[in-house]
Amino acid sequence: MSKQPIGIFDSGVGGTSIWKEIHALLPNENTIYLADSLNAPYGPKGKERIIELCVKNTEILLRKGCKIIVVACNTATTNAINYLRTNYMIPFIGIEPAIKPAALHSSTKTVGILATKGTLSSELFSKTSSLYACGIKVVEQDGDGIVQLIENGKLDSDEMRSLLKIYLQPMIDAKIDHLVLGCTHYPYLIPQLLELLPKHVKIIDSGEAVAKQTKSILKKNALLNNQISNPKNQFFTNTDLKILNSLLGNNYKVEYLDF
Ligand code: DGL
Helix, strand or coil: CCCCCEEEEECCCCCHHHHHHHHHHCCCCCEEEEECHHHCCCCCCCHHHHHHHHHHHHHHHHHCCCCEEEECCHHHHHHHHHHHHHHCCCCEECCCCCHHHHHHHCCCCEEEEEECHHHHCCHHHHHHHHHHCCCCEEEEEECCCHHHHHHCCCCCCHHHHHHHHHHHHHHHHCCCCEEEEECCCHHHHHHHHHHHCCCCCEEECCHHHHHHHHHHHHHHCCCCCCCCCCCCEEEEECCCCHHHHHHHCCCCCEEECCC
């Protein structure tokens, strides 16, 4: 069982930011990444539809023999992880916006969060936010359009820069000192965000924490692959291979899968 792959899925290519953290921490593990780019973005879809899509992705990863599933999408986690944990036997790791460390370290007592509508309006997010950001002003911003631009290969474009400028201004005006990235597509925007934000603003994302949590749950369940062999890393998308390829570099092969 320990040699079985770690399954990872996202609404598209953004979850590769999480795959990279997992691969760096657990280089011996076999992995399978599913990019459901055909259905991206999940953010504007309702909870029921997001659950349906997560079930579809989960079933594919289970058929491929995964021993654990990482839901590398904040929108999918905040809307569907409880459903998945209730209905399937294997462990699920989710990702949520890192409000807690941002709130804890904020001097201005004001933090910003950029996430999808689906994440910001979820019950799980409002619970986490009221639990950890008590006494802190949280400036929420729906990043509408950002995921679509990344999925369309416009990560580094004038359109992206203009959108980010519009989204960041209210946070800058409110004097945030931490910006929480609440979507796994957004770590790819860090160079542009750093250009647009005042120097003292810290950017926080949850990728490393997710990788650590994956390791700890594998260990707890005696599922760590301790064999030093040539791990297999497979990447599947249900649209064009180009964008996923461009984020992974030439060392990995991306395959088309109809799902
Ligand atoms: N990567 C997804 C997330 O973390 C993007 C969601 C979407 O497709 O809108 O939320």
